[in-house]
Amino acid sequence: MTVASATAAEPDRPARVSGIDKIERRRVALAESALKTLGELGYARTSLREIANNSEFTHGVVHYYFRDKIDLISYCVRYYKTKCARRYDEVVETAASADELSTGFLAKMTQTLVEETPMHKLWYDLRAQSMFEDQLRPDVEMIDKLLEDMIWRLLTRYAELTGSTPAVDAPTAYALVDGLFEQAVVGYSANPDTVPGQLAGRITQVLPKLVTA
Amino acid sequence: MTVASATAAEPDRPARVSGIDKIERRRVALAESALKTLGELGYARTSLREIANNSEFTHGVVHYYFRDKIDLISYCVRYYKTKCARRYDEVVETAASADELSTGFLAKMTQTLVEETPMHKLWYDLRAQSMFEDQLRPDVEMIDKLLEDMIWRLLTRYAELTGSTPAVDAPTAYALVDGLFEQAVVGYSANPDTVPGQLAGRITQVLPKLVTA
DNA sequence: GACTTTGTTTGACAGTTGTCAAGAAAACGC
DNA sequence: GCGTTTTCTTGACAACTGTCAAACAAAGTC
Numbered sequence: 001m002t003v004a005s006a007t008a009a010e011p012d013r014p015a016r017v018s019g020i021d022k023i024e025r026r027r028v029a030l031a032e033s034a035l036k037t038l039g040e041l042g043y044a045r046t047s048l049r050e051i052a053n054n055s056e057f058t059h060g061v062v063h064y065y066f067r068d069k070i071d072l073i074s075y076c077v078r079y080y081k082t083k084c085a086r087r088y089d090e091v092v093e094t095a096a097s098a099d100e101l102s103t104g105f106l107a108k109m110t111q112t113l114v115e116e117t118p119m120h121k122l123w124y125d126l127r128a129q130s131m132f133e134d135q136l137r138p139d140v141e142m143i144d145k146l147l148e149d150m151i152w153r154l155l156t157r158y159a160e161l162t163g164s165t166p167a168v169d170a171p172t173a174y175a176l177v178d179g180l181f182e183q184a185v186v187g188y189s190a191n192p193d194t195v196p197g198q199l200a201g202r203i204t205q206v207l208p209k210l211v212t213a
Numbered sequence: 214m215t216v217a218s219a220t221a222a223e224p225d226r227p228a229r230v231s232g233i234d235k236i237e238r239r240r241v242a243l244a245e246s247a248l249k250t251l252g253e254l255g256y257a258r259t260s261l262r263e264i265a266n267n268s269e270f271t272h273g274v275v276h277y278y279f280r281d282k283i284d285l286i287s288y289c290v291r292y293y294k295t296k297c298a299r300r301y302d303e304v305v306e307t308a309a310s311a312d313e314l315s316t317g318f319l320a321k322m323t324q325t326l327v328e329e330t331p332m333h334k335l336w337y338d339l340r341a342q343s344m345f346e347d348q349l350r351p352d353v354e355m356i357d358k359l360l361e362d363m364i365w366r367l368l369t370r371y372a373e374l375t376g377s378t379p380a381v382d383a384p385t386a387y388a389l390v391d392g393l394f395e396q397a398v399v400g401y402s403a404n405p406d407t408v409p410g411q412l413a414g415r416i417t418q419v420l421p422k423l424v425t426a
Numbered sequence: 427g428a429c430t431t432t433g434t435t436t437g438a439c440a441g442t443t444g445t446c447a448a449g450a451a452a453a454c455g456c
Numbered sequence: 457g458c459g460t461t462t463t464c465t466t467g468a469c470a471a472c473t474g475t476c477a478a479a480c481a482a483a484g485t486c
Contacts, residue, residue: 026433042345044257047473058435060476069474121344128341131334131399132255141403167422171396172415179392183384186344190354202385209380209422239463260443271465273446282444 027065030057031079034072039118042125043073070135077126077139080119085146087112092153098161105154106203110196113184120185148174155210164211173210180206240278243270244292247285252331255338256286283348290339290352293332298359300325305366311374318367319416323409326397333398361387368423377424386423390416 033055038046048069052059066072088108095101113120123143130140152170159166166173184199246268251259261282265272279285301321308314326333336356343353365383372379379386397412 042342044342045345048475049473059474060435060437061433063475064433121341125341125344127399128334128338129255129257131338131402132258137403144399168415168418171411172393172418175392175396175415176389176419177392179388179390179395180385182392182395183388186340186353186357189344190350198384202381202388205381205385206389261445262443272444273465273467274463276445277463 023065027075028079030055030062030065030072031076033057034076035080035119035122038073038076039122042122043129044125048072070133073126074135074139077136077143080123081143081146084112084119085143085150088150088154092157095157095161098158101154101158101161102204102207106200109181109203110200113181113188113196113199114192117185117188120181124182124185144174147178151177155207158207159211162208162211164213166210167212168210176206176210177203236278240288241292243268243275243278243285244289246270247289248293248332248335251286251289252335255335256342257338261285283346286339287348287352290349290356293336294356294359297325297332298356298363301363301367305370308370308374311371314367314371314374315417315420319413322394322416323413326394326401326409326412327405330398330401333394337395337398357387360391364390368420371420372424375421375424377426379423380425381423389419389423393419 030051034046034051037051037054041050048062049059051072052062062072066075088105091101091104091108095104126136127140127144130136148170151174155166155170155173168176180199180202184195188195243264247259247264250264250267254263261275262272264285265275275285279288301318304314304317304321308317339349340353340357343349361383364387368379368383368386381389393412393415397408401408
């Protein structure tokens with residue numbers, strides 16, 4: 001259908017040097033508002049007008065700052081990454097023992113599961129959409145890599161603290177942990193009380209199996 | 214938005230007793246055609262007219278056999294389950310050694326990954342959609358349970374053949390394997406040559422870790 | 427203060443969507 | 457054969473979509 005170009009989303013819009021970050025700030029505001037709507041409704045049910053309605057802007061402004069819908073969504077995805085891929089860094093860096101690392105990681109993980117559910121729902125939605133919409137794939141791939149690295153940092157640190165070595169490679173470790181997390185995200189709405197605890201228990205069970213004794 | 218009812222999809226349509234399975238056969242034909250389109254385009258981009266166009270029927274027929282769009286999709290999902298949840302049963306039942314089970318399972322798994330990619334893409338898409346569309350959740354939950362049972366049968370048999378016992382519960386085992394499989398499905402289009410082999414290797418690596426030595 | 431640039435609003439467009447209803451066609455019972 | 461029921465076609469509807477452009481307001485420049 002849409003054979004259109006629009007692969008890169010860099011702003012070739014006229015902008016004086018002093019106002020360039022003002023534009024960027026507007027974009028961020030738009031993106032944040034869009035992410036809120038997207039997280040609630042999902043990709044398929046979110047229209048540009050809905051995004052504009054749930055924001056302080058009108059639907060025309062969206063097209064002033066973004067070329068088209070995909071450009072906006074793509075920007076949102078990339079913006080979203082900056083908020084999540086470094087989520088466990090502090091825990092990983094400061095933990096002095098395997099137990100401290102494990103509990104700290106689990107605390108942050110269940111916390112984001114509970115407090116940022118819509119964002120995680122959106123992420124899994126967008127990753128599914130990227131299988132059908134080619135323009136979404138590069139951004140999704142990038143974030144997937146970021147998350148994989150994040151998990152890998154955790155696992156190598158965990159191995160270090162337990163005096164062992166990772167027993168699986170980075171993509172495998174990420175896929176396993178992500179499988180558990182996605183299961184939790186999907187099931188969270190139906191069982192908000194039990195799911196976070198179950199997730200923590202399962203991660204605790206699995207983590208030791210990912211390093212060699 | 215849609216507060217509508219339409220939870221059950223049973224046909225309360227007038228139908229003479231002799232023609233009731235004729236209706237069912239038409240529904241199946243519609244569903245099969247719809248699944249083909251859905252698998253190619255994904256949930257968000259598939260319209261009832263597109264489904265009708267890619268079939269031998271007109272768009273009016275769709276509404277004659279299905280109350281609305283969700284009713285059709287829901288039926289498709291349930292129909293889809295019958296084709297996949299028993300996929301590994303023969304391997305599980307006939308395998309006489311852990312190796313035979315493992316290689317047989319991996320063969321079938323990589324085969325369906327390659328040959329039925331659209332169907333798997335659709336499944337992960339629909340599961341994501343179910344987080345936003347309540348009417349989809351019961352069907353998705355049912356299939357998830359079916360798949361979990363399938364993996365559990367595999368794992369218990371594997372433990373049996375290796376003289377060990379499962380080291381994780383059924384939901385955990387399913388989440389882990391499913392995480393690896395979804396990763397493969399997402400990455401398959403970009404790297405059709407390397408992904409199946411990688412998936413096989415990773416499953417081979419992980420399976421032994423899911424039972425106690 | 428006049429003028430240009432930048433930002434925003436509003437309204438319109440062409441296309442698509444799900445849904446439905448009226449009527450044609452086919453199948454069926456007798 | 458005819459009347460009835462079931463199946464299908466066709467065309468229409470209202471609502472919604474992404475996109476755009478022209479009018480408008482604001483800010484900045486000289």
